[in-house]
Amino acid sequence: MNQHHVLDSLAHRDLRVRTDAGAELGDAVMACLVMPAEFRQAQAHYPIVFRRDLESGTFSALALFGFDNGENLFLDADRWDAAWKPLAQAVQPFLIGRAEPGGPATQVHVDLASPRLVTDGADGVRLFDAAGHASPYLEDIAQKLGDLDAGYRASTAFFAALERHRLLEPFSLDVPLADGTQHQLVGFHIIDEDRLRALDAAALGELHADGHLLPLFMAVASVGRFGDLIARKNRRA
Template identity: 30%
Template sequence: MTNIVPLHHQQHATLKVQDNKDFSRFKEQHLIPIVVQDFIPLASEFPIVFVKNTETGQFTAVAMMGIKPNINVYCQTPNWPAEVIPSSFFNYPLSLVRQKEDDDNCFVCIDSDSAMVSKDQGQALFDEKGEQTDYLKARTEHLLNLAERHEQTNNIMQYFANKKLLTLKSLNLNLGGEEKLALNGLYVIDEKRLEALPDDEFNELRKKGLLPLIYAHLSSMHQIARLAKMHINLSKNK
């Protein structure tokens, strides 16, 4: 259960937040939205793919942490097993919420029911004068920076779509024995389309700094086999 409320210096004057790497709250989320700044560091651990909102047509970049819905193989226990972590994992229990749907002004909110929030342990959010502590200022700055990065990522995804570089990919996995799994609804960069781009369009990708992102994404697809193996091991241990 969550209780997301706007952060207020009077109502939450004594609250503290404990930082930890217990990401088990994501255990039923197998696709984690990421920003382009995550591509290169995360590519060594997670397959990076794109999913399409069927209503808006907007593409979202995601890190695959499971091959089946509702099973994140990395977050089944409080112990995070990987060396790299998506930027968004550091938000909680704080978040940004728009005041209005068409308004850029945002509230900093907190999940007051989170186990990371208490009055006894952790980093204080407000000082004795009701002013934001340096900790809260830094956390707020991270939220704002990440919101900007998500907007930047959305723009890049739209650029890839406009260039027709995204293609629907179906993956067939062998989970041992006779069990097979087909992964559908995932988009990847079309390598043939990329290679066929005219020189001026390819150079445009290079000048925009997008080639390292594309190659990180393509390289990350080699992690799917390892992800499937992790799923098999998790199933065996249940």
């Protein structure tokens, strides 16, 4: 169970955070959220897919790490086998919290139930120095959280544009394995390339002016990473 608390330099002075990778640290995940502002970096490593929330009906984007729940094909023992991580994965176990009225707009929260936290011993990276000042690691986390929050706020307009122009289509993928068996990936959407190509100049101009055209093309380019992901699965098998 999550235990989210506002990060405090007194209460959490001695906390350390493990920054390595591992299934026991919460990295055994099939996918994580990725913001449109990250699509340029994400498409160099991961397929980008879209998922509709059944309750709200809204879409979000995911960087895909595997084909089954709990499968992360980029997790190699205690090493993450990619040069870049989506911000939502990189900031764990921290998150943005909204402050009470009259306080700062946002606060850094920490999940005290996270296995990444070390409360005694010398493992991990310190969050605060002996005087209670933020460590360089914590300053970097705060910057990443700010970027993630800004990306999340900006993503609403991007997903609204995708739906307005009907640019998402349901997607399924057969995953052939070297042993002759097949898996299937279902339940996601990708960019409808035919509809994207058919957009007129006015629609394309609107998307470009609003900053949506680049992440659209990056999401299309990321589909080429499915071949890499299948190869990873076959090597793992």
